[in-house]
Amino acid sequence: MDALPAQPSSRTDVLLSIRGRITARTGLVAAGLILPFSAFHLSQGRYALALLDLLAALIFGGNAWALIVRDRPLMPYPALVAALALAVLGSVHFVGGVALHWAFPATMFFYLVLPRRQAHVACALLLLSGSGLSYYHLGLANCVRFVVTAGLTLLLMNVVLGLVGELQQRLITQSLTDPLTGALNRRGLDEALAQACAQAAGGEQAALVSFDVDHFKSINDRLGHAGGDVVLREVVRAAQARLRAGDRLYRLGGEEFLVLLQASSTAEAADLAEDLRHCIAKAEALQANPVTVSVGVSAWRPGLTPDSWLGAVDTAMYRAKGLGRNRVVVT
Ligand SMILES: Nc1nc2c(ncn2[C@@H]2O[C@H](COP(=O)(O)OP(=O)(O)OP(=O)(O)O)[C@@H](O)[C@H]2O)c(=O)[nH]1
Structure with missing residues (x-):
């Protein structure tokens, strides 16, 4: 990564x-x-x-x-x-x-x-x-x-x-880095999305995967804020272990993350999203307090701008939440 x-x-x-x-x-x-x-x-x-x-x-x-x-x-x-x-x-x-x-x-x-x-x-x-x-x-x-x-x-x-x-x-x-988790922060995101849109419009495939930790508030309530921080770090570690060179992982805020995947079709992004969900749920460091994530996937398609693309993947992630959490929804 x-x-x-x-x-x-x-x-x-x-x-x-x-x-x-x-x-x-x-x-x-x-x-x-x-x-x-x-x-x-x-x-x-x-x-x-x-x-x-x-x-x-x-x-x-x-x-x-x-x-x-x-x-x-x-x-x-x-x-x-x-x-x-x-x-x-x-x-x-x-x-x-x-x-x-x-x-x-x-x-x-x-x-x-x-x-x-x-x-x-x-x-x-x-x-x-x-x-x-x-x-x-x-x-x-x-x-x-x-x-x-x-x-x-x-x-x-x-x-x-x-x-x-x-x-x-x-x-x-x-x-450009989130000090808590080591993921990228939002600062470079606009530029990266604009670049990915331009490349995708030129024929290259790209996809976004958005994931959000389920019931994180209750994890914080149980483990305390410091314990919640540890969980966030381990979630990022588990996700990074699965990502490929060239994929970029951003922390959008709180317990919400976004992955920008280069050269990925909808099917490949959906597979990777399913792997991410699985890796995080099974992460060894989180076995004492297992966490699940709800995941949205949106491959770039003509007409999408950075904002509408972000909106699309966000909507997919919230649909995953609405459908009961701990799942992947592809838009
Ligand atoms: N430990 C810790 N907690 C954070 C941080 N940033 C945000 N939070 C907490 O994350 C929690 C997010 O809670 P909600 O947005 O209600 O979402 P949730 O409980 O995960 O519920 P769903 O997303 O609907 O599954 C809040 O309690 C925030 O205080 C952080 O950097 N560290």
Whole structure:
């Protein structure tokens, strides 16, 4: 059974959703910091360098402006990175090896605006050319210093991004999971149903199974609320043991659950629902206090929307209740 739908991880692109904001803010700060250098070089008669810094400040500032006002960058991020790398190397050309200091914030910026792998490549290229220039301008000892400190900067940046990715994954998992039972909660359900409807309309089969614990109030009355919680956890454990990879189990609230079955016809979903009812009734951990469930089944058919599909399976489940509970009703 799928614990969670696929989510972005530290291995994919952890900054995807906040890249624009990061780029706009760092761009504004960078433009503000670089402009005084341009003015200084101008006052010293170093016109080429003044122009280079002015260009870099305009690119950063213009890009930040476009992100803030139009919500999209002035130039694609790889082009921005290339411009920045050229500005760093250009500074070294005009000022000498000391300008290699710019390579440190530049490489960190690369990791903020590019996906990890692209940033690795961009950093490798900049550091390779930077170490060549460092050797040429500053000699072997300073070249080694540059390579080691730049390498450490990259390492630390990757550690931070790795931690961000881990925390992000943990937050996503927590926000989509019911803390009591470990089933999925309602949060991701609307999206999953909309996706399943779209796929089903395209020819794939899908079905919903809704089940509700019978007389759960009296179980709570007998065992206490904590005992009722244990029962809910065991019900989920028994159900999960029967579900297949790709099936998703949601806790809709209280003692009501929903399973989204991929690639299932009405007959297959009905069989699985019957198995679920049986597995829960016979669950070893529940033998001291056996529980039964009433189950509704609804395979997707043309015309069903996420809401009407949910309504259909709910109606089937309530019919199972009305017919005496502990049974499966297929709609
Ligand atoms: N232990 C526990 N009880 C809960 C939780 N959420 C809801 N409940 C209880 O579940 C019970 C649900 O009762 P009802 O909706 O009357 O349904 P029922 O007794 O199962 O009766 P039928 O569904 O008609 O078979 C209520 O007593 C709620 O307080 C929970 O997280 N833990």
